Amino acid sequence: MEPAAIVLDLNQLRRSCGSCALHELCLPAGIGVADLQRLDATVKDKRMLDRGAMLYREGDKFDALYVVRSGSLKTFVQNEAGDVQILAFHLPGEIIGFDALASDRHVSQAEALERSSVCELPYAKLQQVASEVPALHRQLMRVISREVVEEHRHLVMMGRQQAQEQLATFLRSLADRYQRLQRDSTALNLPMSRYDIANYLGLVVETVSRLFSRMEEMGVLEVNRKSVRVLRPDLLAGLCRADAASKRKDAG
Amino acid sequence: MEPAAIVLDLNQLRRSCGSCALHELCLPAGIGVADLQRLDATVKDKRMLDRGAMLYREGDKFDALYVVRSGSLKTFVQNEAGDVQILAFHLPGEIIGFDALASDRHVSQAEALERSSVCELPYAKLQQVASEVPALHRQLMRVISREVVEEHRHLVMMGRQQAQEQLATFLRSLADRYQRLQRDSTALNLPMSRYDIANYLGLVVETVSRLFSRMEEMGVLEVNRKSVRVLRPDLLAGLCRADAASKRKDAG
DNA sequence: CGGTATATTGAATCGCGTCAATCGCGGTGG
DNA sequence: CCACCGCGATTGACGCGATTCAATATACCG
Numbered sequence: 001m002e003p004a005a006i007v008l009d010l011n012q013l014r015r016s017c018g019s020c021a022l023h024e025l026c027l028p029a030g031i032g033v034a035d036l037q038r039l040d041a042t043v044k045d046k047r048m049l050d051r052g053a054m055l056y057r058e059g060d061k062f063d064a065l066y067v068v069r070s071g072s073l074k075t076f077v078q079n080e081a082g083d084v085q086i087l088a089f090h091l092p093g094e095i096i097g098f099d100a101l102a103s104d105r106h107v108s109q110a111e112a113l114e115r116s117s118v119c120e121l122p123y124a125k126l127q128q129v130a131s132e133v134p135a136l137h138r139q140l141m142r143v144i145s146r147e148v149v150e151e152h153r154h155l156v157m158m159g160r161q162q163a164q165e166q167l168a169t170f171l172r173s174l175a176d177r178y179q180r181l182q183r184d185s186t187a188l189n190l191p192m193s194r195y196d197i198a199n200y201l202g203l204v205v206e207t208v209s210r211l212f213s214r215m216e217e218m219g220v221l222e223v224n225r226k227s228v229r230v231l232r233p234d235l236l237a238g239l240c241r242a243d244a245a246s247k248r249k250d251a252g
Numbered sequence: 253m254e255p256a257a258i259v260l261d262l263n264q265l266r267r268s269c270g271s272c273a274l275h276e277l278c279l280p281a282g283i284g285v286a287d288l289q290r291l292d293a294t295v296k297d298k299r300m301l302d303r304g305a306m307l308y309r310e311g312d313k314f315d316a317l318y319v320v321r322s323g324s325l326k327t328f329v330q331n332e333a334g335d336v337q338i339l340a341f342h343l344p345g346e347i348i349g350f351d352a353l354a355s356d357r358h359v360s361q362a363e364a365l366e367r368s369s370v371c372e373l374p375y376a377k378l379q380q381v382a383s384e385v386p387a388l389h390r391q392l393m394r395v396i397s398r399e400v401v402e403e404h405r406h407l408v409m410m411g412r413q414q415a416q417e418q419l420a421t422f423l424r425s426l427a428d429r430y431q432r433l434q435r436d437s438t439a440l441n442l443p444m445s446r447y448d449i450a451n452y453l454g455l456v457v458e459t460v461s462r463l464f465s466r467m468e469e470m471g472v473l474e475v476n477r478k479s480v481r482v483l484r485p486d487l488l489a490g491l492c493r494a495d496a497a498s499k500r501k502d503a504g
Numbered sequence: 505c506g507g508t509a510t511a512t513t514g515a516a517t518c519g520c521g522t523c524a525a526t527c528g529c530g531g532t533g534g
Numbered sequence: 535c536c537a538c539c540g541c542g543a544t545t546g547a548c549g550c551g552a553t554t555c556a557a558t559a560t561a562c563c564g
Contacts, residue, residue, distance in 0.1 A: 077404055077408060079408070081493065081494075083412055083494070085404075085407060085408040085411050085412050087404060087407060098396075098397055098400055099397065099400055099401055099404070100397070101393045101394055101396070101397030102394050102395075102397035102398045102400075102401055103401075107401055107404070108404065127386075127389075127390075130389075131383075131386055131389070134379075134383055137382075137383070137389070138379075140393075141353050141392075141393075141396070142353055142354050143354075144350075144353070144393070144396050144397070144400070145350055145351065145352070145353030145354035145396070146354045147400060148350055148351055148354075148396070148399060148400060148403065149351055149354055149355075149359055151400065151403040151404075151407065152329055152337075152339060152351070152359070152360065152403075154407060155337060155339060155403065155406060155407060155410065156329060156331070156337045158407065158410040158411055158454060159337050159410055159451075159452075159453075159454030160335055160337050160454065199411070200411075201411075202410060202411030202412065241333070242333075242335070
């Protein structure tokens with residue numbers, strides 16, 4: 001698959017979960033030191049992905065979950081006609097692949113947005129360790145549940161917000177995750193294209209482009225292609241809320 | 253909480269998972285007979301809910317999952333301003349409450365759409381049994397994963413389809429679930445209001461109403477308030493697909 | 505340096521939301 | 535049993551926001 005040189009690099013890069021910088025964001029969170037070693041043993045060597053490389057495709061047999069270690073990925077579904085809907089963008093520390101648990105086959109696809117690395121967690125091994133380490137099981141369930149909650153946010157964004165609110169919400173969620181990663185949450189780097197952003201929000205690319213321009217005029221952002229500086233986080237937060245009653249309050 | 257007479261009824265109605273009609277759709281699916289008894293022991297008495305009654309609210313402490321036994325519920329999130337987004341409608345055999353696993357508190361709400369009954373699965377007990385019955389664990393993971401996949405469908409519907417396609421897709425998904433329940437999938441009974449349907453799809457109630465009328469004119473449906481007859485399932489299926497390239501094919 | 509994909513901007517169109525009026529069903533009380 | 539009331543549902547007229555179509559600008563990559 002990859003040149004031998006790169007494979008060697010990977011082996012060098014191999015680290016234990018215990019010493020990983022993402023430790024607290026990742027599966028090990030809340031797991032004791034002793035059990036950590038057992039989890040550690042299940043992690044296969046990291047995989048490097050070039051920009052545009054697929055981590056898994058729809059229909060692929062499910063055999064592992066993946067933790068984003070560096071870089072970023074997008075996950076999406078695609079129908080027969082080729083239409084794509086992006087489900088999420090994934091930053092370091094985030095775990096992907098849960099869609100396949102139901103049917104043993106992936107029903108979505110994962111693609112690297114830039115050169116990225118992931119830790120592979122073979123599910124059979126993971127399950128075995130989890131059966132002996134209850135804390136790991138709880139943690140696994142928590143992580144899936146977080147994904148469910150995150151999708152709720154996506155649904156609210158698409159269903160109740162208008163375009164500008166959506167983009168503001170998207171940027172804020174990105175900023176929040178930057179903060180968790182100890183990055184400067186006002187200096188966002190957008191690894192995905194405008195098309196990706198538009199697709200994720202259920203809009204067309206022109207609308208997204210116009211909104212970036214408008215927010216720049218308003219003095220909220222400073223946009224420069226993939227680099228976005230948040231000049232006024234307070235204003236950005238304000239743009240997320242629909243002040244007027246949006247569409248419907250309570251469906252009694 | 254409830255009158256004593258009703259509580260007595262509940263005790264009478266108490267059935268084991270093994271003899272439940274929903275057996276194959278519910279948590280027990282794929283669990284051996286021996287283990288079934290252990291699962292069975294964790295199920296608390298059923299709860300009856302009148303139309304409009306809340307099963308849980310946002311912020312409630314998480315202590316159980318629930319299986320819809322009869323009737324139907326809606327789950328939704330609500331922001332500070334009171335805006336509601338309906339996440340899903342739940343028919344018999346479906347399990348709800350997974351949103352709370354992440355934080356030990358519910359982040360969504362569940363309300364009965366009609367007089368309904370649910371089986372309560374206290375999570376502490378469930379976890380204990382699951383730790384001794386690996387098959388149950390796998391099944392639990394599968395069920396959550398199904399929820400993730402179902403939300404993907406909801407996202408695609410909202411993000412890529414226009415109003416008429418959305419309503420058609422909604423009706424078809426309902427018909428599919430009717431079929432699983434061995435009900436006549438061409439005679440749909442909509443327990444939720446037009447407001448609920450509109451909210452679920454990210455539309456306003458007038459649009460939904462107009463679409464029902466239009467589909468009736470087209471000869472696809474026969475609509476009578478809450479009762480909808482599907483006259484032409486083939487046409488309905490056709491309405492789900494956006495023939496034209498909808499917004500964006502591949503976000504490469 | 506040229507070719508191509510990505511991004512921005514403008515003008516015209518249209519689908520859906522908003523506002524408003526009416527209908528029809530279900531529950532209630534006289 | 536019927537008149538009344540109230541809420542959910544339907545229908546029409548109108549306006550706005552987002553898409554569509556089209557042109558141009560800018561970055562990226564060989």
